[in-house]
Amino acid sequence: AQSVTQPDIHITVSEGASLELRCNYSYGATPYLFWYVQSPGQGLQLLLKYFSGDTLVQGIKGFEAEFKRSQSSFNLRKPSVHWSDAAEYFCAVAELTSGGSYIPTFGRGTSLIVHP
Amino acid sequence: KAGVTQTPRYLIKTRGQQVTLSCSPISGHRSVSWYQQTPGQGLQFLFEYFSETQRNKGNFPGRFSGRQFSNSRSEMNVSTLELGDSALYLCASSLVSKNTEAFFGQGTRLTVV
Numbered sequence: 001a002q003s004v005t006q007p008d009i010h011i012t013v014s015e016g017a018s019l020e021l022r023c024n025y026s027y028g029a030t031p032y033l034f035w036y037v038q039s040p041g042q043g044l045q046l047l048l049k050y051f052s053g054d055t056l057v058q059g060i061k062g063f064e065a066e067f068k069r070s071q072s073s074f075n076l077r078k079p080s081v082h083w084s085d086a087a088e089y090f091c092a093v094a095e096l097t098s099g100g101s102y103i104p105t106f107g108r109g110t111s112l113i114v115h116p
Numbered sequence: 117k118a119g120v121t122q123t124p125r126y127l128i129k130t131r132g133q134q135v136t137l138s139c140s141p142i143s144g145h146r147s148v149s150w151y152q153q154t155p156g157q158g159l160q161f162l163f164e165y166f167s168e169t170q171r172n173k174g175n176f177p178g179r180f181s182g183r184q185f186s187n188s189r190s191e192m193n194v195s196t197l198e199l200g201d202s203a204l205y206l207c208a209s210s211l212v213s214k215n216t217e218a219f220f221g222q223g224t225r226l227t228v229v
Binding site for chain 1: 120147149158159161164166171172174206208213214215216217218219220221222223
């Protein structure tokens with residue numbers, strides 16, 4: 001069964017500093033990988049996704065993620081964090097179901113705190 | 117273009133009651149999925165509908181059910197509410213039939229007392 005591990009429950013960074021959020025997945029075949037962000041009281045917003053092709057994926061809000069098959073990782077990065085990036089970040093892995101669609105399994109999330 | 121709309125935003129129910137939550141997907145989206153989010157269990161998949169048919173179902177008891185209408189709007193129902201059903205229920209819709217890019221609503225916060 002597919003699973004996702006986000007090792008860091010909380011991460012604190014200073015505004016302007018770089019950011020890397022870790023994500024490790026367990027899945028037999030080629031996974032569909034996602035990163036979502038959730039602000040307090042809001043739903044999830046898709047930052048980026050990866051299925052195949054270039055292993056470095058660009059997303060919205062200046063985020064990028066790198067797929068490393070050998071490490072089963074899909075870490076999210078941002079070169080310079082803004083205070084508005086403070087939120088909960090979720091990594092997800094999805095497999096194609098017998099129903100013909102991709103249903104994501106989410107990690108437990110990493111809470112990003114940004115200090116001024 | 118309007119996003120995914122979930123109603124109501126907040127709900128308080130008593131144990132043993134039943135509840136119905138509503139989700140209006142983005143116009144043109146035919147896939148609708150439901151998730152339960154709790155501090156203890158995180159985000160868990162409930163079910164997915166496409167063109168009024170349930171395509172996938174998560175590992176939840178039969179008290180949780182859903183349906184989708186011809187206009188793609190979806191409802192989920194929870195019967196015989198338990199305290200543990202208190203959660204944020206999120207709905208997501210997708211234009212792509214394989215559900216590879218889901219757009220989430222703001223959720224319905226259900227509190228069972």
